[in-house]
Amino acid sequence: MATGTLTINLEAVAANWRALDAKTGAACQTAAVVKADGYGLGAARVARALARAGARRFFVAVAEEGAAIRQALGPGPEIGVFSGHMAGDADTIRDLSLTPMLNSVEQLTRHLEGLPGHPFGVQLDSGMNRLGMEPAEWAAVRDIVLQAGPTLLMSHLASADDPGDAMNAAQLEAFVAMTDGADVPRSLAATGGILLGSDYHFDLTRPGIGLYGGLPFEEAQPTVRLSLPVVQVRAVEAGETVGYGGTWAADQPARIATVSGGYADGLIRAMGNRAMLWAGDTPCPIAGRVSMDLITVDVSHLDEVPQTLDILGAHQGVDDLAEAAGTIGYEILTSLGPRYVRRWV
Numbered sequence: 001m002a003t004g005t006l007t008i009n010l011e012a013v014a015a016n017w018r019a020l021d022a023k024t025g026a027a028c029q030t031a032a033v034v035k036a037d038g039y040g041l042g043a044a045r046v047a048r049a050l051a052r053a054g055a056r057r058f059f060v061a062v063a064e065e066g067a068a069i070r071q072a073l074g075p076g077p078e079i080g081v082f083s084g085h086m087a088g089d090a091d092t093i094r095d096l097s098l099t100p101m102l103n104s105v106e107q108l109t110r111h112l113e114g115l116p117g118h119p120f121g122v123q124l125d126s127g128m129n130r131l132g133m134e135p136a137e138w139a140a141v142r143d144i145v146l147q148a149g150p151t152l153l154m155s156h157l158a159s160a161d162d163p164g165d166a167m168n169a170a171q172l173e174a175f176v177a178m179t180d181g182a183d184v185p186r187s188l189a190a191t192g193g194i195l196l197g198s199d200y201h202f203d204l205t206r207p208g209i210g211l212y213g214g215l216p217f218e219e220a221q222p223t224v225r226l227s228l229p230v231v232q233v234r235a236v237e238a239g240e241t242v243g244y245g246g247t248w249a250a251d252q253p254a255r256i257a258t259v260s261g262g263y264a265d266g267l268i269r270a271m272g273n274r275a276m277l278w279a280g281d282t283p284c285p286i287a288g289r290v291s292m293d294l295i296t297v298d299v300s301h302l303d304e305v306p307q308t309l310d311i312l313g314a315h316q317g318v319d320d321l322a323e324a325a326g327t328i329g330y331e332i333l334t335s336l337g338p339r340y341v342r343r344w345v
């Protein structure tokens with residue numbers, strides 16, 4: 001086999017959902033965010049595993065993703081769409097029973113005129129300035145909207161991964177001011193918000209990254225292992241260089257393993273000369289730049305070079321790899337490329 005193997009542990013995803021669910025009270029429902037192909041792990045399989053674990057509400061970014069989730073889950077679970085009701089979405093929203101989170105008066109009008117009586121939620125902007133109605137806009141339409149019977153009022157926190165950030169409390173206050181007295185279920189917290197405590201939980205939480213083993217959910221079980229096959233091993237003399245631009249030079253005789261996988265597979269160039277691969281319990285540093293399809297690894301210290309080296313696994317999780325590459329676990333996961341053989345266990 002010449003491509004990497006991505007092993008996805010669905011039981012760990014389900015366990016992470018249960019652990020996050022246990023952090024909120026019995027009256028608070030825990031949804032599951034499965035946008036971006038389930039953060040790269042395969043949305044249909046992830047959604048089915050989470051439905052088996054007890055999740056009854058799912059969220060995606062766009063209606064097209066919602067259609068795929070509906071096909072995977074069948075009728076029953078509610079599927080919310082963060083981007084709301086976009087022009088051209090009405091048939092998909094109706095035929096696949098999606099619940100758009102309406103973000104503006106324009107979307108509200110489109111939805112109430114195009115699909116009267118069809119369920120919807122409302123996204124409010126409590127300070128992130130990305131999606132949702134502004135306080136003044138909301139105040140103007142609030143009575144009409146509440147009469148139409150939304151299923152959810154939601155907002156999103158900009159800095160929930162940092163409990164010390166004053167923005168959290170400010171957004172909480174803004175959300176409460178916009179929604180108090182509405183008598184509609186409310187949702188503010190994603191993974192980070194769940195960890196901020198019960199003030200942030202309201203009626204429904206929307207974890208994403210924590211399900212997939214990423215920070216800020218430190219107790220999360222890792223969900224992925226990525227093994228890259230060794231294509232070739234060579235001896236390199238002292239003074240020789242490795243890879244494009246010759247950015248790694250051997251200061252003594254070395255052995256270099258070339259593995260299959262590169263930036264076309266989401267193993268970004270910023271990992272060059274910085275990240276590690278693992279031979280069992282032994283770390284092996286990347287030597288030189290990451291190429292499109294290949295990575296060169298210093299294996300001089302190994303007695304025997306195994307057939308595969310792991311770049312994600314027990315010793316190096318998505319956040320460790322992200323740290324080495326100057327990014328975040330979310331980006332590592334959602335960049336995992338289509339060439340890998342995916343195995344769900």
Ligand SMILES: *Cc1c(COP(=O)(O)O)cnc(C)c1O
Nearest residue numbers: 033156190191206207208209210
């Ligand atoms: C992506 C997203 C989530 C999930 O966030 P995580 O940080 O991955 O838990 C929740 N709500 C909204 C609006 C989102 O865009």
